[in-house]
Amino acid sequence: MRKILVVLLLTISAGFTTSSAQKLPPQKETLDVVMKVNKYFMEKYADYRTPSFVRNVTRPSNIWTRGVYYEGLMALYSIYPRAEFYDYAYNWAEYHEWGMRNGNTTRNADDYCCGQTYIDLYNICPKPEMLKNIKSNMNMLVNTPQVGDWTWVDAIQMGMPVLAKMGHLTGEQKYFDKMWDMYEFSRNQLAGKGMFNLADGLWWRDADFLPPYKEPNGEDCYWSRGNGWAYAALVRVLDEIPANEKHRQDYINDFLIMSKALKKCQRTDGFWNVSLHDAGNYGGKETTGTALFVYGMAWGVRNELLDKEEYLPVLLKGWNAMVKEAVHPNGFLGYVQGTGKEPKDGQPVTYESVPDFEDYGVGCFLLAGTEVYKLQ
Template sequence: MKMLIEHARLFLLPTLLILLPACGPGSQELMPRDEILETMTRTNAYFMEKWPDVGKRLVTDRDRASNIWTRAVYYEGLMELYRLDPRPAYYDYAVRWGEFHEWNLRDGETYTRNADNQCAGQTYLDLFLIDPQPGRMYYIKASIDSMMATDKIDDWDWIDALQMAMPVFARLGVITGDNAYFDRMHAMYLFTRNEHGENGLYNPEEGLWWRDADYDPPYTDPNGEDCYWSRGNGWVLAALVRVIDLLPEGHPCMEEYLSTYRQMCEALVKVQRKDGFWNVSLHDPGNYGGPETTGTALFVYGMAWGINRGILPAKEYLPVV
């Protein structure tokens, strides 16, 4: 439970951030802009005060490095906050984290194919763009390049991986100007979407994703419905948002990502709870029943982004977020 609460705090930061542009003076549906920024600032201050040592290992049931995915997603939010409110303390905190790990991946394992362990690269690349020191990009680029040196495209066999790694490929494509990163990212995405588990992990009829092949039909929730986990679908929505933002205008893959994004949003509106949250299992309220915070934060993040970009109609989606 303690870990789940921490995850919820991590996702609150980017979710609040994406709501900010929608909160103009005439908006009555959302909190005032200044109040949202103040809440973001307090949320982030809580985290930085709790974890002043950026290298302190995370010890729960296991001992893990401080640049695993659970910490890396926090830094994604921190960098977005820094873009909005460029306080030196935010930048310095992120740089100290990267420097502690020598800009390498989990436990110094550069040539990992595990998306969870590559997630830290999103922040390394953001920091490279601010100050292009070669060391900030070296290891994450080497990791991705080692994957691209092979023909293997089936690494992302669980849907969380899309958010952990797709933005890394996209960012490298932008930085280097090499379309090969976009192409490999898309090939791996399509394999996960259409082929993993024989029929793929995405169900276009429902607009939702199975967590991995173990949850593909004939597996069902206790109520007999297909099993779609909230958090995993939230990761996919976030991945699509981040990648669409990074892709060059007119990129041939853009329409595929936008189409799936819209399908997901339409599906998610239908299964929102009356209290505004989503359930752990999107089609079975009784399976680990009760409101689920991580998926909810990610869904609100994704939909608010679409409203702000004019991709989703505000009249329909603003009441949802």
């Protein structure tokens, strides 16, 4: 009888494992939805030179919002290398002369976010002019003593991967060292406290949100997309730095701490709220934070940093929710919070609402989709 019970339990366990594996969507299905969302964007913004005109301000198309889109496009290109994707990115970069908005000597991570794509393009087909400006700018950061530039959590995703990619490309440790010094300041020292709250495993958006600032329910304010930026930055850095880089384990530790915290915050429908610890403060489905969390968790599972049995259901629930409830038949992406820095900004967030900038939402979704694709 005992032997029968053991066999039965093993059979049930195997059934659960098989069932879990079957929940992964077929690669073609994942690719199709990613392609649909990207096609919508590329057709709507066919002229990559067109600047953004929002709130009576004209912004060039190498702004950070577009830089994030191209991060996603290059990820898509890595699994489905169509010439039109490469050309769209290359022509955009060449139009901007491989430079940054507001000049080629800048400490603002939003300005040099575009450098992530410049380096990716260089790695595919290297030409000296592609790296001239971004390498010069990174050398300026390395050769000056300031480390306190990343005073808002978004900057960690905009800036860190550029230094990581430059270090990978050149093999020079100085880029990794500067990246750590800047990250460590933002994490631990900014405003005397740092933006990363180890107790909750989440990031405050900037010094304005450090305690005693509270959400309406009395909790600390942890903005979904802000934490998504930090989470994605860790993934993109870990993808670039060598296995023996002296701070690799520090980045891994933060990634694992965040993963555990984010898992606890997921909504029952698979999305994450704009406010991670106060569902009543502009609560509701939100795509950009959800996409970035799915991106990070899928990468973590694929690279065996996250337990597959524990995190695969979480990330698939998030992915399936976005596919079924955020993606319109024509590829438009719903539930994207507009720009801002906290839950109340960029509202309303609905299935139909068009955010002030569409590009970064698409970029986040493409990053998530390509990692889900790679899981098989």
